[in-house]
Amino acid sequence: MDGTLLDSNGRMNEEIYDIITELKNMGIIFAAASGRQLESLKKRFMPVDSDIIYLAENGNYVLYKGEELYSNVLEKETVDEVIEAIRGIDKSTAFLCGKKHAYAVDEELIKFMRQPIFGYDIVKVNDFSEVKDDILKVSLFDTVDPRERTLKILAPKYENKLNMAVSGYNSLDIMNMGASKGTALKEIFTKFGINKSEAIAFGDNFNDIEMLEEVGESYAMGNAEKYIKSKASHVIGSNNENAVIETLKRIIEEIHLDEEGCKPRIGL
Numbered sequence: 001m002d003g004t005l006l007d008s009n010g011r012m013n014e015e016i017y018d019i020i021t022e023l024k025n026m027g028i029i030f031a032a033a034s035g036r037q038l039e040s041l042k043k044r045f046m047p048v049d050s051d052i053i054y055l056a057e058n059g060n061y062v063l064y065k066g067e068e069l070y071s072n073v074l075e076k077e078t079v080d081e082v083i084e085a086i087r088g089i090d091k092s093t094a095f096l097c098g099k100k101h102a103y104a105v106d107e108e109l110i111k112f113m114r115q116p117i118f119g120y121d122i123v124k125v126n127d128f129s130e131v132k133d134d135i136l137k138v139s140l141f142d143t144v145d146p147r148e149r150t151l152k153i154l155a156p157k158y159e160n161k162l163n164m165a166v167s168g169y170n171s172l173d174i175m176n177m178g179a180s181k182g183t184a185l186k187e188i189f190t191k192f193g194i195n196k197s198e199a200i201a202f203g204d205n206f207n208d209i210e211m212l213e214e215v216g217e218s219y220a221m222g223n224a225e226k227y228i229k230s231k232a233s234h235v236i237g238s239n240n241e242n243a244v245i246e247t248l249k250r251i252i253e254e255i256h257l258d259e260e261g262c263k264p265r266i267g268l
Contacts, residue, residue, distance in 0.1 A: 001034040001044070002167075003204035004221055007240045010117035012044060019248050020048045026255065031055055031188065033181045035167035035207050037102055038063065039121040057097050058165055058173050058207050059184030060136040070187040071099065072179045073134045078162070082138045082174050083128050085154060091143040092150055095122065097173075098133030109141060137175045146172040165207035173207065182210025200251070202236075202244050204228060219247060 005012050020030045030048075032041050033055035041054050053064045062070040079096065086094040095104035095113070102122040104110050113120035125131060142150045146166050154174070155164060163175045189196060197216035203209070204221040205228065212218035212231050220232035221239055229235050237243030 001032065001036055001041070003223060003239050004202050005239070005244050013242055013245055014047075015245055017045075017047045019245060019252070020045075020051055022252060023248075024051045026252070029053060029192065029194075031185075033059060033184070033201070033208075033211060035165070035171070035173055036118070037097055037120055038099075039101075040119045043119045053188060055181055055184045055188075057136040058167070058175060058179065059181035059211075060097075060175060060179050061099060062184050062187060069191055070184060071134070071136065072176050072183070073099075073136060074138070074176055076135075078176075079128075079135050079138055082158075082162070085157065086138070086140050086150075089140075089142075089150055089153055092140050094128075094138060094140045096128060096131055096133075096135050097137045097139055098131065098135050100133045103128065103131045103133070112141075137173045137179070139171055139173050142170050142172060144170070146170060167205055167207045180210035181208060182212075182214040185211055185214045202247070203232070204239065219244075 005016060023030050031053040032045055034041055035058045036056060038054055038056040038061055041056055042049060045052055050065055053062065055062050060072040083094050086092055093106045093109050095102055095109060102113065102120050103125050104122055105125060105127065107124065110122050110124055113122045140150060150172050151164060151166065161177060163177050163179050165173045165180065167173055185199065188194065196214060199215040200217045200219065201211045201215045202219045202221065203212050204224040208228065209231050212220070217234065218232040219234045219236050220229040221243060222236060223238040236247050
């Protein structure tokens with residue numbers, strides 16, 4: 001979503017709704033894969049809500065037509081331990097991402113996440129011990145680039161224990177080992193009988209790497225960093241150039257021209 005379908009101002013070209021409908025009519029499933037929570041994604045895709053698969057919370061919560069297909073929940077003891085570790089890092093603020101809501105103590109962070117650009121359903125709590133929900137990931141907002149500070153602090157402590165992924169807006173997501181958008185895609189492939197060679201994906205950030213590696217054809221955005229581009233089959237234009245939509249249009253046209261060609265199932 002951020003850095004792919006959304007431009008730098010957080011706007012999404014509504015032409016994507018018509019493309020999703022056309023893909024559906026072609027027997028192709030569109031999946032919205034994001035580090036965002038389900039509620040935030042549903043607000044963006046409301047016109048086609050029943051036609052797409054949601055891979056929310058970096059693939060830790062997957063739903064289709066209101067049915068949960070897959071989830072990856074953290075143990076409470078793990079959540080408590082990670083929160084305590086984050087408390088010791090200056091200028092970093094934690095929030096919990098659950099199936100029902102997101103939760104935060106810091107009021108400024110809550111205001112930030114409730115902005116229309118994010119549209120988070122986030123609940124204020126006095127202490128994280130109050131939360132009664134299945135927690136999919138612990139996220140933190142760092143005033144410094146997480147790769148330069150928070151990740152370097154936490155990664156050695158949780159190496160081979162938890163997965164950490166840098167996502168947009170100075171965020172770091174902390175999840176169960178093996179959790180990723182790529183893992184979620186594997187579950188979808190199994191559920192729908194899809195071969196990875198039939199799937200394509202678009203990505204721009206470090207939380208997209210496993211997904212890009214899990215599909216037949218992968219597309220890195222022009223605004224992605226060099227390392228992300230090295231993990232993709234193709235590099236296209238930037239999110240400000242409507243590159244995802246233009247690429248999808250070209251793929252649809254190619255399929256129409258080749259009736260015998262395989263039909264990709266699409267993950268974003």
